[in-house]
Amino acid sequence: MSRRLSALIADDEALARHLIRDYLSRHIDIELVAECDNGLQAAKAIAERTPDLVFLDIRMPKLDGLEVLELTGRRSGVIFTTAYDAHALQAFDLHAVDYLLKPFSQTRFDEALHKARSLLGHAASALDTLLQSAPPLKRVLIRDRDQVQILAVESIDYIEAQDDYIAICAGGKVYLKTQSLADIEARLDPQLFVRVHRSYLINLARLQAIERHGRDGHAACLQGGKRIPISRAGYERIRGVI
Amino acid sequence: MHPILADLRKLLVYVLACLLAGSVAAGLLWFGGTADGSPALAFALPLCLVYGFIVLSAYPVCRALPYVRRRPVAALALFGGTTLVSASAWLALATAWNVAGQAFGLDAGFIAMNANLRLILFLAGAGAYVLSLLAHDVLIAFENVRAAVAGEAESRLMARDAELRMLRSQIDPHFLFNCLNSISALTSLDPAAARDMTIDLAQFFRRTLALSTRETIPLSEEMALCEHYLAIEKRRFGSRLNVELTIAPGALHCLLPPLTLQPLLENALKHGIRELDEGGTVTVVALARDEWLHLAVSNPLASHPATASDSGLGLKTCRARLTTLYGERARIVWQRKDGQFKIELAIPQPKEIEA
Structure with a gap:
C-alpha cells in the first residue's frame, strides 16, 4: 500500500461515528476525510470528495443509505452499517453485499475493511441489482447543481420523457432529471404509476x-385539466390496472 | 331462573297476558252457555293466571333437552309426558276450583261442568303447554344466538387488546442494537457514561415488561419509564435533544394505560428531532382537570417531506388502545401547524380517584 486511502463516515449518531x-x-494508512450526520450531507460529501471508502448507515435522516447510493451513483468501496433493518438485510444477503451489524467488533470491522479494500475501484455489480430490486420508491431525488430536491412520489402528477432526460411534473412545477422513463417506471409502484404512452407515465391518483x-384514440384527463395522450398499448395497460 | 320471572316489567306484561287469556276463556264459556258472565270470569281468571305460571315450567324442560341433542323418541316421551302431566293438573285444578265455587253460594259451581267440557278443558290445557314448549324453544334459540354474538365480540376485543399490548411491550430491535452500539462506543470514550446507559437501558426494558401486563398505571410510573428512555436518547442525540417536562403535581396519580406517553416521545424523536440538523425541544405537558388527564406532546418538524408512511402507525396504535379501554370517551387529536407537531390526549379518570 503506497497510497493513503480516504474514508467517509455517514451516521446520524455521534457515538456511532x-x-x-x-x-x-x-x-x-486510512485518512478520515468527512463525517456526515445525515444522508443529504453524505451524498454531497461523496460527490465532492470521492472518498475511497464509505461507511454508510442505512437509516439516516433526510436520505437513507440506499438513496444516497441512488443519488450519487456510487457503487464501490461502500460498507453498510446498520442496527437492524429486516428488509434491507434480507436484500443484502440475497445479493451478497457485505454489511456491519451494530454493535460490531474490531475484528469484524477489520474483516469488512479488508474485503472492501481488495475490491477497491471495482464497481460492485451486486449493488446495482440490489438497488433495482429494492421496494418501490417512496420519494424521488432530483439533483439541481448543489441543491437536492426530494419529491414524495404521491406529489407527482405525471412524468414525461424528453430526449435523454425526464420531466417530472408535480404541483404545477417541472423538475428535470437525467434518467430514462423506463428506468424510473421500473422503480415506481406499478399500482400507482402507469405508462400510458411511450413518453408518459401518469400517477393514477391524479386520473x-x-x-x-x-x-x-384515448386521452387521460388529470386533475387540474392536463390531457395526456394514451397509446393503444397504454390503454390496455391502464385497463389492466383499474 | 326463568327470564320472565327475573324481570319485573316482563312479569307484569306476562300477568296481564294471562288475565287477557282468562277473559277470552270466560267469554267463550259465556257464549257457550255454560255460565253467566261474572261466574265465568271468576272461574277463568284465577285458573288462567295459575296455569300461566305452570306452563313456564316448559323452560327447564326445553333446556334439559337442547335442540342439538334431541332424539325423536326421547323428545316425544319427555314433551308428551310433561304435556300430559300439566294438562291433567290443569283439569284437576279447574274441577277443584269449580267445586270450590259452591262455597261462593253457586250450587253447581261457577260453570256447568260436564264430560264434554272436561275434554275441551284438557285439550286446551295440553295445547297451551305445547305452545309454551315451542315458544320456549324459540326463546332459548334467541338467547343462544345473543350469547354467542356477545361472546364473540368480547373475545375479539380481548384479542385485540392483547395484540396491541404485545405490540407496545415488544422490544424495538433497532433501538436495542443502536443502544448497545452507543454503549460499545462509550466504553473507551467515557466508561462511567457507558455504565449509566447500560443501567438506563436495563431499567427501561424491565419497567416496560412489568408495566405492559397491567391495564392502567399512575402517570408517575409512566414518567419513571419515560425518564429512563429520555436519558438513553439524550446520550444518543447529544445536544440536539432538549426536553421540557411540565407535569402538574395533581396529574401524577392520574391513571392511563401503560406505555401511552413513551411511544409518543419515541414518535417525536423519530419523526421530529431526528430529521432536524439543529435538533429541537420536545415539550410534554400533563395536567388533571375535572376527572380527566390531559397530556400534550409537541415537537418541531422538518420542512422537507419525510417518509410519512410509518409515522401514523404509532399514533393509530395509541388511538386503538384508548378506544379498546375507554370506548369513545377518550380523546386523541394531532395536528401539524407552524412547523410543530402536537398531539393531545384526554383520558377519563375513574371517579374514586377524585374523591
Whole structure:
C-alpha cells in the first residue's frame, strides 16, 4: 500500500461515528476525510470528495443509505452499517453485499475493511441489482447543481420523457432529471404509476377521466385539466390496472 | 331462573297476558252457555293466571333437552309426558276450583261442568303447554344466538387488546442494537457514561415488561419509564435533544394505560428531532382537570417531506388502545401547524380517584 486511502463516515449518531473512528485509528494508512450526520450531507460529501471508502448507515435522516447510493451513483468501496433493518438485510444477503451489524467488533470491522479494500475501484455489480430490486420508491431525488430536491412520489402528477432526460411534473412545477422513463417506471409502484404512452407515465391518483380522442384514440384527463395522450398499448395497460 | 320471572316489567306484561287469556276463556264459556258472565270470569281468571305460571315450567324442560341433542323418541316421551302431566293438573285444578265455587253460594259451581267440557278443558290445557314448549324453544334459540354474538365480540376485543399490548411491550430491535452500539462506543470514550446507559437501558426494558401486563398505571410510573428512555436518547442525540417536562403535581396519580406517553416521545424523536440538523425541544405537558388527564406532546418538524408512511402507525396504535379501554370517551387529536407537531390526549379518570 503506497497510497493513503480516504474514508467517509455517514451516521446520524455521534457515538456511532466515534466508534468507527476508533476502529479506523488502528489503520494508519486510512485518512478520515468527512463525517456526515445525515444522508443529504453524505451524498454531497461523496460527490465532492470521492472518498475511497464509505461507511454508510442505512437509516439516516433526510436520505437513507440506499438513496444516497441512488443519488450519487456510487457503487464501490461502500460498507453498510446498520442496527437492524429486516428488509434491507434480507436484500443484502440475497445479493451478497457485505454489511456491519451494530454493535460490531474490531475484528469484524477489520474483516469488512479488508474485503472492501481488495475490491477497491471495482464497481460492485451486486449493488446495482440490489438497488433495482429494492421496494418501490417512496420519494424521488432530483439533483439541481448543489441543491437536492426530494419529491414524495404521491406529489407527482405525471412524468414525461424528453430526449435523454425526464420531466417530472408535480404541483404545477417541472423538475428535470437525467434518467430514462423506463428506468424510473421500473422503480415506481406499478399500482400507482402507469405508462400510458411511450413518453408518459401518469400517477393514477391524479386520473380523473379517460376521454375518447379521435376515432379510436384515448386521452387521460388529470386533475387540474392536463390531457395526456394514451397509446393503444397504454390503454390496455391502464385497463389492466383499474 | 326463568327470564320472565327475573324481570319485573316482563312479569307484569306476562300477568296481564294471562288475565287477557282468562277473559277470552270466560267469554267463550259465556257464549257457550255454560255460565253467566261474572261466574265465568271468576272461574277463568284465577285458573288462567295459575296455569300461566305452570306452563313456564316448559323452560327447564326445553333446556334439559337442547335442540342439538334431541332424539325423536326421547323428545316425544319427555314433551308428551310433561304435556300430559300439566294438562291433567290443569283439569284437576279447574274441577277443584269449580267445586270450590259452591262455597261462593253457586250450587253447581261457577260453570256447568260436564264430560264434554272436561275434554275441551284438557285439550286446551295440553295445547297451551305445547305452545309454551315451542315458544320456549324459540326463546332459548334467541338467547343462544345473543350469547354467542356477545361472546364473540368480547373475545375479539380481548384479542385485540392483547395484540396491541404485545405490540407496545415488544422490544424495538433497532433501538436495542443502536443502544448497545452507543454503549460499545462509550466504553473507551467515557466508561462511567457507558455504565449509566447500560443501567438506563436495563431499567427501561424491565419497567416496560412489568408495566405492559397491567391495564392502567399512575402517570408517575409512566414518567419513571419515560425518564429512563429520555436519558438513553439524550446520550444518543447529544445536544440536539432538549426536553421540557411540565407535569402538574395533581396529574401524577392520574391513571392511563401503560406505555401511552413513551411511544409518543419515541414518535417525536423519530419523526421530529431526528430529521432536524439543529435538533429541537420536545415539550410534554400533563395536567388533571375535572376527572380527566390531559397530556400534550409537541415537537418541531422538518420542512422537507419525510417518509410519512410509518409515522401514523404509532399514533393509530395509541388511538386503538384508548378506544379498546375507554370506548369513545377518550380523546386523541394531532395536528401539524407552524412547523410543530402536537398531539393531545384526554383520558377519563375513574371517579374514586377524585374523591
